[in-house]
Amino acid sequence: MDAIVANPSSATAAAHVMPGSGFKVSARDCNVYYGEKHALKSVSVDIPDRSVMAFIGPSGCGKSTFLRCINRMNDTIPICRVTGKITIDGQDVYDQSLDVVQLRARVGMVFQKPNPFPKSIYDNVAYGPRIHGFAQSRAELDQIVMTSLEKAGLLKEVKDRLTDSGTSLSGGQQQRLCIARAIAVSPEVILMDEPCSALDPIATARIEELIDELRSNYSIIIVTHSMQQAARVSQRTAFFHLGTLVEEGETGHIFTNPNDKRTQDYITGRIG
Amino acid sequence: MTDISMSQPSGSYTVNRKFDITSAEAQGRIRSRYRAEARFKSYGLLALGITSVFVVILLADVFVRGLPAFWQHRLVLDVPVAADAFGAPGSVDAAAIRGGDYYPVTKAALAKAIPGIESRSAERQLNRLLSTGAPDILRETLVADPSLIGKTVKVPLLLSDDADLYFKGAGSKIVSRVPRGIATPSGVTGEVTVLTASNDFADELATIKRALSVRAGGVEREAGRLQRSPDKANQARAVELLEVAKALRARAEQPRGEEPLDADIPSVLVEINGGLVKATKLSDSAITGEVLLPLKSADEAKPANWKIVTYVTPEANRKVNDQEAAFLERLRSLGVVESGFNWRFFTSGDSREPELAGIRGALVGTALTLLVTLALCLPLGVGAAVYLEEFAPKNRLTDLVEVNINNLAAVPSIVFGLLGLAVFLNFFGLPRSAPLVGGLVLALLVLPTIIIASRAALRSVPPSIKEAALGVGASHQQAIFHHVLPLAMPGIMTGTIIGMAHALGETAPLLMIGMIAFIVDVPQSFVESATVMPVQIYLWSDLPEQAFQAKTAAAIIVLLGFLFVMNGLAIWLRKRFERRW
Amino acid sequence: MSGLYFGTLAVLMLAAFFAVRSRAQALANVAAAPGMRDVRYSLHSLPIYHGLLAATLVLLPMLIVFAVGSPIVIKMAETQALARLPAEVVSDELSRGAALRDLYNILTGKFQGEASAQLKGAAEALRSATSYGNWIVFAIGVALAAAALFFSIGHVSSDFRARNSFERIVKMVLFACATVAVLTTIGIVFSVLYETLRFFFDPALKGRPTVTDFLFGTEWNPQAALRADQGDIKTAFGFIPLLTGTLLITLIAICVAGPLGLLSAIYLAEYATPSFRAWAKPVLEILAGIPTVVLGFFAALTVAPLIRGWGESFGLDIASESALAAGLVMGMMIIPFISSLSDDVINAVPQSMRDGAYALGATKSETIKQVILPAALPGIVSAFMLAISRAIGETMIVVMAAGLAANLTFNPLDAVTTITVQIKTILVGDQEFDSAKTLAAFALGFVLFFFTLILNVIALIIVRRYREQYD
Known part of the structure; x- marks a missing residue:
């Protein structure tokens, strides 16, 4: 218990990361079909541990689709079919023997619109640890909840009203609550699907700060519409266009000196 | 639309004429x-008005x-x-008092209340004014306190349905008039003449x-x-009737003389010397008739x-004849008639006697039947809804199930009765007539709803x-049972209450499975013969009394009361827990 | 016996739940001990799932054993008991049933009079065989449950996927719930179809009509079917008078409810202010919520005498169970039905269509008549069809306010009878499943079911097409 609360990733990561690989998530030849529609075409990418990776690209380019493949959220769509291979620490995500529930505990997700459960703030954060059986006692659960809220930078604001409904918070607070909820199950990877698109600039800045803080402990993948945001928060950036991964590399490199014409066009505002 | 507006200018033959x-x-x-507009609008209002008026008239x-039935x-x-009413004094036990x-x-x-009645038939009529259930309270009183045997007890005795209706105004209009002259009866009982x-x-x-x-005109x-x-x-009968009418006219036009009275014309009575005489023959200065209530004396009486x-109402058009009316009026004037809330209506089962039926x-x-219905259709309905909404593969089979459910909701209820029967x-x-089967049938009936x-x-x-739940690693079922279902619960409860209200008012399928038997005893279990409110209403509505x-x-008022409470609850739930996302 | 069985079942389920859960909890505690925490998923499923799965594994075999075993026990015990009775008693169905009733009455002490020694012997055999069989069922059930219990306890391990297994069972239960509605339909179809086929084709049935007699006969008189020699009253199963009666009442109802319901819907959807709607809608909802038995009471005791009285004052001779009274009240019943369905379809017409008409200077009523109603027509037609199907299937109003005699007439002032009234009249009271009269009710039910089914299916298809058009 101590291990997980004090430093959730050090022990975990040590156990899971294959020595020498250096990458947390790897995708090879990943294709997604929605019925007849080929939504994602042969995407291969490696995502390093403890850094922020940004997915950018115009609407409908497949970046969210790919993100949802990593924790198999696409399973909930009946007509969706995924081929290829995605691994986390070398373990195939789409392996039949893998329990998708365990996978999602290892890969947290934050959604576009803040979606706290219409329950108390405490219950929002405690839900994940509860269903995974992380806490053997109420005190332990309290500790997990507090630590998670603390890490999400929300503790100070909600300390005195943990029993209030999660939906009573402001938009930015709700989104940080969702981040706290994701952190509470000690994931290794956090997926963020345009986490700031529904927020005002101040709340956005707060979330971006948070992402930067979280980077030291988690591997974060963020889908964003805002190139500035990608530039601000990420170390690496991947550009998607029409279902293909066009280019991937150091953020600085992508934004200043892209290899591909399409990336160049997008960054300069010609595709959008 | 376009055609109509555009054809105005272009349709006219005068070229270049501008539409002014x-x-x-x-x-x-x-x-x-605009007149057409106002007319059309008023049609709609009229339709709503007619519907509302109908609802108001119905209620x-x-x-x-129904309201008078709540009083008795x-x-x-x-x-x-009497000391020996239930056996030799001293050897009386509760069972003897009860039996x-x-x-x-x-x-x-x-x-004791109306002394002096000698004729056997009058005595019978007097006793028939009481219900067969009249001694119930007396019996309970005596069982509770046997020492009252041998004494005089003051208790309420239930009147029969006709007597009860008489006091509720189903009798006759009574006109009484103070005469001018002095009257002399010829006797105190039996056939008397008053001059x-x-x-x-x-x-x-x-x-x-x-x-x-x-009457002749009629x-x-x-x-x-x-x-x-x-x-x-019919024509032959018409000829006969014309003869009758002629005779009646002749009687009506004959100016003076003694007129025989019958049950088809108003009854004339004379109240004299503490008694009552009903006229059977009437002339200007005398009546001849029978004594309904005995006179105290045959002395002459001042005006x-x-x-x-x-x-005023002819005897033939009343449930209560003159003799009974005389008794009831006497009882009323004695001040022993009391009206009270009819608790028995809620505390007793069905009966052939209207005044005893409850x-x-x-x-x-109804409660037992609806309990079975609820216990079955709530879990089944919610389970089926969760499966179809969340787990069912989207294919033709699921489509068929959906069409089937929609159709089932529109199948006539009597067909469900046939299903239950077969x-x-x-x-x-x-078992026939059992709440278990009734509940089963109603459950299938409201399941689609x-x-x-x-x-x-x-x-x-x-x-x-x-x-969100899936994102933190909840399984599909955990996400549904921990989050989606609780949030859908108010809506489900609203739907369930409306479905139960529907079941509460349903009659036809229950008739098919025999819940129509005349049952006096209150059912104690799910497999005993029972009846339900709507069927009780149907049964009673068919009776001649x-x-x-x-x-x-x-009974309809009670049923509607329950329905309004249930629907009100559903509306309240909807308002209280309605969530805008 | 079943009390003991289910009591044991409950005890075993609780035992399984708590034993297995605590065992899983112990494993979880070990896994969560400091220093070992890195094997985070050492326990795949929460302890409660291990417990629930174990309880379910105990429940299912015991339920199945009971459901299968009990009827077998009863059947075998009855066979054994009947074997002790003389052959002539058990030769035919009826006397067998009577004998069995006697035996059970002896066992429960309700037997009237003095039972013969033979009967007593058979009853004793029945009792002992039943109790013997029940103990066997009990033993099998408990043995299976115990096996499941030990299996579950043995299977608790950190990577046993108890949650997945339990959820698979839950999903199957949910699936079973969803099939109930389908089974109901199948049950309806087969029960009415089977009896209907017997009605027409069972050679053992006396007085059965041919299909043509039924469909085109103009006389309906099922009451005489029980006795062959009824004199001048002939048994007849001609369906035509019932059909005309039903259609006549339905027609009157639609004539009342059609205009009133549709105009109300138009007013509510297009003209009414929100506050007026808030007042008018509940009125319609009250009407919709009034049980039909109440409407029947009103029709029979208030409307029918009223109409009769009016007729007399105009010199018309109106039957006291006239089709008019029943039809009027039934019309009132379906007003809310038509108005709420029409209200929905009118509201579904896109605002852009209205805007187009208004922009050309059309008044509101012109827009409604020339744009909205034509656009909403399919939906309104289907609303009427559903209303007709409801009117045809309505029972209580016609049972209480319409007649019993099958008159072949279209005069609304005469008494007519309907399909539902005849079903109710035939089936209420004593029935034997072997008389043509009883089966005739099922044939009528069959006709009613398919009549309304066709109307509903067509209406639902139209509605679905209509929705797709504007969604």
């Missing part, structure tokens, strides 16, 4: 269009008919309980003649109707001491909630 909106012709057209009709008239009498014969006891009480010196009965005689001529009209009929037998009383059996039967009773051999409502409620929960009409309406 200010011309008188155009103005007139606009006015007529008012039921309430006017009783006689509060001093009942002398005892109370007819002599109540008879004695009535005889007056000053033609005191002239007014009554005139009234009777008028009534005779009115008979003539009926004869005329029959004459127009093509049927030979202030005797009265002429007319029961809805307790039907209420308990499958539950005939095939599985479950609940499935449809539950699916709508599940669908209204935004998918983001489910995604007038008092049951009021009972039926009263």
